[in-house]
Amino acid sequence: xxxxxLAPSLKNIAPQQEYLLQASILDAxxxxxxxxxxxxxxxxxxxxxxxADYEAVYVLSFLESSAVQQxxxxxxxxxxxxDDPEAPDHIRYIGQAELGDxxxxxxxxxxxxxxxxxxVREFLQEMGFKLDYDCVMKGYFFHKGRMKVTVYKIFxxxxxxxxxxSNWEPLSMSHLVELSVVAPLGQEQIGEDMxxxxxxxxxxxxxxxxxxxxxxx
Amino acid sequence: MGVSCVYMYPVPEGRSGAHVVxxxxxxxETIGGVKMGSFVVDCESYLSIMLSVSKTxxxxxxxxxxxxxxxxxxxxATLVADTLFNGLLSHLKAYYQARKGSKIESKGNRYQLAxxxxxxxxxxxxxxxxGILVEVEYCPSVIASECWNLMKELLQSLxxxxxxxxxxxLKMKMDExxxxxxxxxQYLEHFxxxxxxAAVSQPxx
Amino acid sequence: MNxxxxxxxxxxxxxxxxxxxxxxxxxxxxxxSDGISEYIEEPAEKDENDGGSNKDxxxxxxxxxxxxxxxxxxHEKSEEHHExxxxxxxxxxxxxxxxxxxxxxxxxxxxxxxxxxxxxxxDNLSLDPVDKNTVTHSQLLQSxxxxxxxxxxxxxxxxxLGQNTLKRTQSPKFTNxxxxxxxxxxxxxxxxxxxxxxLSVLNQDHPGSNFTWSRPLGGCAxxxxxxxxxxxxxxxxxxxxxxWVKIKxxxxxFKTDDGQIDIxxxxxxxxxxxxxxxxxAASLHYYAPTxxxxxxxxxxxxxxxxxxxxxxxxxxxxxYLQNNMPPTWRDYRNRKPFHDVCRM
Numbered sequence: 179x180x181x182x183x184l185a186p187s188l189k190n191i192a193p194q195q196e197y198l199l200q201a202s203i204l205d206a207x208x209x210x211x212x213x214x215x216x217x218x219x220x221x222x223x224x225x226x227x228x229x230a231d232y233e234a235v236y237v238l239s240f241l242e243s244s245a246v247q248q249x250x251x252x253x254x255x256x257x258x259x260x261d262d263p264e265a266p267d268h269i270r271y272i273g274q275a276e277l278g279d280x281x282x283x284x285x286x287x288x289x290x291x292x293x294x295x296x297x298v299r300e301f302l303q304e305m306g307f308k309l310d311y312d313c314v315m316k317g318y319f320f321h322k323g324r325m326k327v328t329v330y331k332i333f334x335x336x337x338x339x340x341x342x343x344s345n346w347e348p349l350s351m352s353h354l355v356e357l358s359v360v361a362p363l364g365q366e367q368i369g370e371d372m373x374x375x376x377x378x379x380x381x382x383x384x385x386x387x388x389x390x391x392x393x394x395x
Numbered sequence: 396m397g398v399s400c401v402y403m404y405p406v407p408e409g410r411s412g413a414h415v416v417x418x419x420x421x422x423x424e425t426i427g428g429v430k431m432g433s434f435v436v437d438c439e440s441y442l443s444i445m446l447s448v449s450k451t452x453x454x455x456x457x458x459x460x461x462x463x464x465x466x467x468x469x470x471x472a473t474l475v476a477d478t479l480f481n482g483l484l485s486h487l488k489a490y491y492q493a494r495k496g497s498k499i500e501s502k503g504n505r506y507q508l509a510x511x512x513x514x515x516x517x518x519x520x521x522x523x524x525x526g527i528l529v530e531v532e533y534c535p536s537v538i539a540s541e542c543w544n545l546m547k548e549l550l551q552s553l554x555x556x557x558x559x560x561x562x563x564x565l566k567m568k569m570d571e572x573x574x575x576x577x578x579x580x581q582y583l584e585h586f587x588x589x590x591x592x593a594a595v596s597q598p599x600x
Numbered sequence: 601m602n603x604x605x606x607x608x609x610x611x612x613x614x615x616x617x618x619x620x621x622x623x624x625x626x627x628x629x630x631x632x633s634d635g636i637s638e639y640i641e642e643p644a645e646k647d648e649n650d651g652g653s654n655k656d657x658x659x660x661x662x663x664x665x666x667x668x669x670x671x672x673x674x675h676e677k678s679e680e681h682h683e684x685x686x687x688x689x690x691x692x693x694x695x696x697x698x699x700x701x702x703x704x705x706x707x708x709x710x711x712x713x714x715x716x717x718x719x720x721x722x723d724n725l726s727l728d729p730v731d732k733n734t735v736t737h738s739q740l741l742q743s744x745x746x747x748x749x750x751x752x753x754x755x756x757x758x759x760x761l762g763q764n765t766l767k768r769t770q771s772p773k774f775t776n777x778x779x780x781x782x783x784x785x786x787x788x789x790x791x792x793x794x795x796x797x798x799l800s801v802l803n804q805d806h807p808g809s810n811f812t813w814s815r816p817l818g819g820c821a822x823x824x825x826x827x828x829x830x831x832x833x834x835x836x837x838x839x840x841x842x843x844w845v846k847i848k849x850x851x852x853x854f855k856t857d858d859g860q861i862d863i864x865x866x867x868x869x870x871x872x873x874x875x876x877x878x879x880x881a882a883s884l885h886y887y888a889p890t891x892x893x894x895x896x897x898x899x900x901x902x903x904x905x906x907x908x909x910x911x912x913x914x915x916x917x918x919x920y921l922q923n924n925m926p927p928t929w930r931d932y933r934n935r936k937p938f939h940d941v942c943r944m
Binding site: 545548 | 829830851869871908911919924925
């Protein structure tokens with residue numbers, strides 16, 4: 179092992195970006211969409227891939243809540259698979275949506291996924307992070323090439339931290355549909371591919387880019 | 396992966412560190428150790444700013460686990476993560492900042508002797524030599540209390556009475572299943588000692 | 601193809617021409633010798649020459665002889681000489697003409713033959729026909745000796761093995777069929793329930809060890825034993841007979857990437873590679889075809905003796921390490937720990 183090989187791998191972390199389109203579908207129509215996706219995506223012959231994740235969002239912010247400093251608050255989403263105890267926990271950092279050009283077909287934002295050990299929640303709290311909210315996401319997962327499609331339902335936890343299914347409460351009557359690709363910086367043609375794929379799902383769902391900052395206001 | 400013990404090996408007055416390292420290396424080769432590459436363990440401190448309580452975050456890397464990054468807080472809580480964790484830290488710049496001149500590393504040769512791995516590292520703090528750390532790992536066992544006597548026998552043939560008792564940070568965890576994080580805690584403890592010694596000899600202006 | 605056949609024809613033709621040429625040349629030499637001898641011997645043995653005219657000579661010559669006979673002896677000697685000389689020269693000239701004719705024919709055909717294509721090294725073999733230069737012969741001889749020796753030794757082995765009554769192999773070649781019939785309780789045909797029961801009892805008898813077993817291929821059970829937090833072992837059972845043993849470290853796995861059980865791969869640690877050898881030997885030591893449950897019980901008990909593999913010193917030398925290895929041997933009777941080299 180070359181000792182010098184460690185240093186550069188630490189310094190040069192290729193920035194990754196997430197390209198995202200979102201939509202929602204009523205629970206009643208979910209199965210139609212699932213079958214459509216199964217036909218469109220890879221591994222059509224196998225059964226639906228399901229997932230159930232517990233997500234807790236932790237925020238680090240200054241005690242004084244002035245507006246300027248509030249915008250600097252950093253939030254980490256910590257995920258943990260409920261259906262696969264072997265899988266490691268992971269932290270996902272998601273940046274603000276890039277303003278860029280309005281003609282861009284998708285939302286583009288910085289994204290960083292880091293797998294970590296299971297004591298991550300306590301560790302973040304010790305670092306000064308505060309639990310913002312938590313939820314459970316349960317649904318289906320498809321992939322086509324490097325495009326990832328998830329159809330899932332969000333559940334609120336009646337008592338925070340308790341993840342057994344009796345503690346879940348559905349947040350709405352619909353499923354969230356997300357089409358995303360995580361790729362290194364500057365691969366703009368992906369957006370076009372995603373847009374073409376989204377066209378195929380019309381009129382079942384209309385995948386669009388949402389600016390989350392506007393939702394807040 | 397196995398149980399590791401890290402010890403500080405003193406450099407006698409009037410001897411150069413490089414010379415002592417050379418003597419140790421000769422000794423390992425005499426008992427049958429075969430050189431298998433080299434190793435680096437490095438550590439950098441991050442200080443919290445503008446939080447109510449001041450906190451230190453130590454980030455360690457080890458070439459033995461090249462894809463991992465170890466983050467340690469003051470309490471000893473250790474998070475093991477991908478090396479990408481460094482990327483997360485860059486987003487925390489407003490809250491945690493790297494302390495200048497805190498980069499310390501132990502670097503040297505790695506030897507294999509049957510199921511043992513022996514590492515002799517010279518410690519440098521921001522470029523200047525501070526001392527020697529000797530790590531002996533017994534790979535087949537995962538419980539420190541089980542193989543301590545066996546390791547002691549090898550350690551004593553190598554570094555003598557310094558290895559009279561298990562390393563202090565390991566003492567509480569002798570019956571637990573050993574994890575790489577325990578090795579990193581031992582290194583961190585030694586690194587902190589070196590830093591303290593350096594601070595005493597050169598009081599900050 | 602066509603080219604080849606014409607080529608062959610040409611070669612055949614040239615061989616024929618060469619034969620003809622040789623014959624002609626031979627004839628010339630014969631004529632030459634005959635003519636001269638006749639000339640030299642003539643005065644002394646003239647009569648004899650007359651009688652012995654069965655010599656194969658050309659007609660011209662015969663004619664001269666006839667002439668000679670009619671002319672009579674010691675008469676016109678010089679003229680005869682001249683005549684003879686002329687005849688001989690004439691024949692020679694004729695023969696030489698045929699030769700040169702044939703030769704030019706041969707040359708013509710020879711020019712048409714293309715170079716023969718080299719197909720392999722075999723063609724070169726003919727270039728070096730010296731046997732001494734190739735080692736094939738001595739090698740053949742050597743292997744012949746070896747095969748003979750092997751045959752002899754295997755014959756002896758069969759006789760010796762035939763006297764042994766304890767056999768793990770069911771081949772009728774080695775086992776007396778009659779004996780096999782008498783010994784129907786064979787350990788390897790134990791029903792699954794018996795095996796399961798036996799293993800559950802073992803599991804209860806050894807607290808601190810974890811026994812799990814599966815039957816990936818139906819009949820044979822693959823038993824996995826975890827002893828403390830020290831080691832893992834996989835034992836393949838045919839009925840209740842131990843067929844295969846492998847030992848690995850606690851942090852290693854007997855699973856392949858796709859979740860199948862992996863009984864083949866060895867541990868990456870020298871200690872457990874050594875233990876695997878010892879365990880194989882032990883599985884033979886504890887082999888008891890008449891009491892299979894006892895055999896496996898004793899084996900597991902012996903294996904359990906390794907729970908303190910790293911924490912006890914050798915009984916003989918009192919040290920933990922010998923050649924950088926812990927005491928990897930446990931006595932078959934009292935399970936006392938010894939180093940591999942200390943057990944004598």
